[in-house]
Amino acid sequence: MHARISAEPLSLSDVAKLVAHPAAGAIVTFQGTTREVDRLDYEAYVEMAEPYMRRLLRECLEQHGLRALAAEHRVGSVPLGEASVVVAASAAHRQEAFAGARAAIDRIKAEVPIWKRELSGGEARWVGGVLP
Amino acid sequence: MHARISAEPLSLSDVAKLVAHPAAGAIVTFQGTTREVDRLDYEAYVEMAEPYMRRLLRECLEQHGLRALAAEHRVGSVPLGEASVVVAASAAHRQEAFAGARAAIDRIKAEVPIWKRELSGGEARWVGGVLP
Amino acid sequence: MKVNVRLFATLRERAGASSIDIELPERATVDDALDVLRERAELADALARLPVRVAVNREYVELGAALHADDELALITPVSGGC
Amino acid sequence: MKVNVRLFATLRERAGASSIDIELPERATVDDALDVLRERAELADALARLPVRVAVNREYVELGAALHADDELALITPVSGGC
Numbered sequence: 001m002h003a004r005i006s007a008e009p010l011s012l013s014d015v016a017k018l019v020a021h022p023a024a025g026a027i028v029t030f031q032g033t034t035r036e037v038d039r040l041d042y043e044a045y046v047e048m049a050e051p052y053m054r055r056l057l058r059e060c061l062e063q064h065g066l067r068a069l070a071a072e073h074r075v076g077s078v079p080l081g082e083a084s085v086v087v088a089a090s091a092a093h094r095q096e097a098f099a100g101a102r103a104a105i106d107r108i109k110a111e112v113p114i115w116k117r118e119l120s121g122g123e124a125r126w127v128g129g130v131l132p
Numbered sequence: 133m134h135a136r137i138s139a140e141p142l143s144l145s146d147v148a149k150l151v152a153h154p155a156a157g158a159i160v161t162f163q164g165t166t167r168e169v170d171r172l173d174y175e176a177y178v179e180m181a182e183p184y185m186r187r188l189l190r191e192c193l194e195q196h197g198l199r200a201l202a203a204e205h206r207v208g209s210v211p212l213g214e215a216s217v218v219v220a221a222s223a224a225h226r227q228e229a230f231a232g233a234r235a236a237i238d239r240i241k242a243e244v245p246i247w248k249r250e251l252s253g254g255e256a257r258w259v260g261g262v263l264p
Numbered sequence: 265m266k267v268n269v270r271l272f273a274t275l276r277e278r279a280g281a282s283s284i285d286i287e288l289p290e291r292a293t294v295d296d297a298l299d300v301l302r303e304r305a306e307l308a309d310a311l312a313r314l315p316v317r318v319a320v321n322r323e324y325v326e327l328g329a330a331l332h333a334d335d336e337l338a339l340i341t342p343v344s345g346g347c
Numbered sequence: 348m349k350v351n352v353r354l355f356a357t358l359r360e361r362a363g364a365s366s367i368d369i370e371l372p373e374r375a376t377v378d379d380a381l382d383v384l385r386e387r388a389e390l391a392d393a394l395a396r397l398p399v400r401v402a403v404n405r406e407y408v409e410l411g412a413a414l415h416a417d418d419e420l421a422l423i424t425p426v427s428g429g430c
Contacts, residue, residue, distance in 0.1 A: 013145040016163070022212055025167040025347050028160065028233075030226065031148070032430020035157040042428065043356055045421055048405035049428075073428060081154055084430050094162065094347075098234050101160075105226060105429060113402070113421070114428025115356035126357050129427030132400045132407060157430050164347020174345065175273055177338055180322035181345075205345055216347050226430075237346060245319070245338070246345025247273035258274050261344030263315045264324060 001061065002070035003053035005046050005114075010072050015086045019068035024090035026097040030105045032085040034078050037120040040127075042075045042084055045113035049073070056107050064100035066091045071104060073114060084116075133193065134202035135185035137178050137246075142204050147218045151200035156222035158229035162237045164217040166210050169252040172259075174207045174216055177245035181205070188239050196232035198223045203236060205246060216248075265290055265333035267297060275339055278310045288331060294318050295327040297337055314341045348373055348416035350380060358422055361393045371414060377401050378410040380420055397424045 002018050016029050034040045057069045067090045078084045085108065089101035111132045117124050134150050148161050166172045189201045199222045210216045217240065221233035243264045249256050270283050286300050298318070302311045318325055319338040331337065353366050369383050381401070385394045401408055402421040414420065 011145075012148055012161075013143075016144055016161075020165070020213060023167055025165055027163040027165065029144075029148075029163075030230075031159040032226070033152070033157055033159065034430070035155055035224065043359075044428070045353065045355055045402075045405075045423070048402055048421065051405065081152060085428065092167065094164070094234075094237060098162075098230065102226075102230050109426075109429030111426070112428050113355070113423050113426055115424070116427045117356070127427040129425035131398045131425045132423060166347070175276075176345070177270065177272055177319075177322075177340070180319055180338065183322065217345065241343075241346030243343070244345050245272070245340050245343055247341070248344045249273070259344040261342035263342045264317045264340060 001054050001057045003050055003057055004072045005044050005050050005075055006072055007074065007076045010074050010083045010086045012083070012086055015070050015072055015088045018070040019088045019090035021067040021090050023092060024067040025092055026094040027088060027090045028094070028097040028101040030087040030101050031083045032105070033083050034080050037080065037118050039077050039079045039119050040084060041077050041117040041119065042073070043115050044073065044075045046075070049112050049114055053108060053112050056111060057104060060100055060104045060107065064091070064103060065096050066100040069100060069104060071108060073108070073112070133186050133189045135182055135189055136204045137176050137182050137207055138204055139206065139208045142206050142215045142218045144215070144218055147202050147204055148220045150202040151220045151222035153199040153222050155224060156199040157224055158226040159220060159222045160226070160229040160233040162219040162233050163215045164237070165215050166212050169212065169250050171209050171211045171251050172216060173209050173249040173251065174205070175247050176205065176207045178207070181244050181246055185240060185244050188243060189236060192232050192236045192239065196223070196235060197228050198232040201232060201236060203240060205240070205244070267331055267335050267337050269301065270336060270338040272341070274314065274341060275307060275310055279306050292331050293327065294320065294325060294329045294331060294337070297331060298327070301339070316341055350414055350418050350420050352384065353419060353421040355424070357393055357397065357424060358390060362389050375414050376410065377403065377408055377412045377414065377420070380414060381410070384422070399424055
């Protein structure tokens with residue numbers, strides 16, 4: 001179960017390759033990208049976020065009968081159009097791959113200790129979120 | 133609306149890039165890959181399949197409020213582990229991006245004039261499908 | 265009038281050709297074309313066994329649709345694209 | 348006993364530090380630690396305004412959980428990762 005917090009730009013194809021499997025007929029990926037603002041600054045409680053994300057992915061894999069599941073979250077500045085998070089799920093069939101990828105990103109957003117600050121026109125503000 | 137039938141290997145990242153948009157915060161992709169058999173041979177009624185797929189994508193885009201939607205389908209031999217189809221959908225939020233990508237692949241499988249033959253252990257057989 | 269019939273997958277293999285021309289009376293419909301095709305020895309078995317949808321000039325049509333000279337008619341057996 | 352408190356985002360900015368040490372009596376709970384933190388001038392406003400979840404040694408815990416010397420306690424305000 002690959003889970004990583006990284007300050008580098010994320011690569012969709014690298015994350016997708018991690019879930020390839022000869023018994024997987026379907027791979028679904030999700031990318032969350034900065035939109036409408038100049039940039040987003042992400043901060044993480046890295047020492048907790050990474051193992052928490054790994055455990056969360058294992059639970060999603062089991063609940064949705066996936067072959068493999070991987071996720072990476074970027075920290076630091078993420079400019080307009082770039083990805084802050086990438087999730088990839090593989091399964092025998094598309095139904096499970098879609099459901100597994102969706103569950104993983106829903107839980108990452110709601111539970112993993114990561115925060116973002118929005119920068120737009122010189123103004124910065126922490127974005128209100130969800131209490132885990 | 134990008135729709136293409138191609139005899140070349142498909143690139144996930146190329147198709148995903150086609151749907152990037154400054155107002156899109158979510159990109160969902162789907163890849164269908166050959167699993168469990170040595171290879172699949174795809175045959176298409178290319179002159180119809182390409183425009184039909186383009187129209188189908190436009191309908192999915194409108195129904196699901198997407199920013200952009202793209203799909204490519206490979207023809208000829210697709211070995212184990214390689215992708216026969218790639219779909220990418222972008223939207224402001226993940227809900228629409230997931231629903232739009234799912235609708236597009238469901239309709240591609242059920243409606244576009246493409247057929248596959250399974251090759252496994254020297255035996256070849258046309259795979260039963262769905263009448264459009 | 266002459267109509268061109270496109271064949272794919274199983275039907276193409278049975279016919280040993282990816283397209284054939286058939287002769288139809290003026291004002292023939294898609295249904296009339298199917299009757300003619302079902303009488304051809306190389307397609308009879310497969311057409312008795314497989315359901316088909318018909319496209320004319322690259323659009324799906326109903327069985328009652330009228331045909332015109334030089335139309336391109338395609339026999340679409342159940343499709344299996346995707347993965 | 349000493350407990351290390353990790354701060355992030357708004358709380359980190361208010362405190363001007365990413366972690367602070369606090370002194371607690373033996374057998375103190377997470378709730379006791381929160382009471383101590385709410386009395387600190389630099390955190391009082393933010394903790395009155397924002398809900399927090401607490402993690403101890405990198406696991407979410409309930410308010411009644413017992414603390415031990417040198418525990419790492421983290422104040423998790425509403426999270427907004429993802430996109």
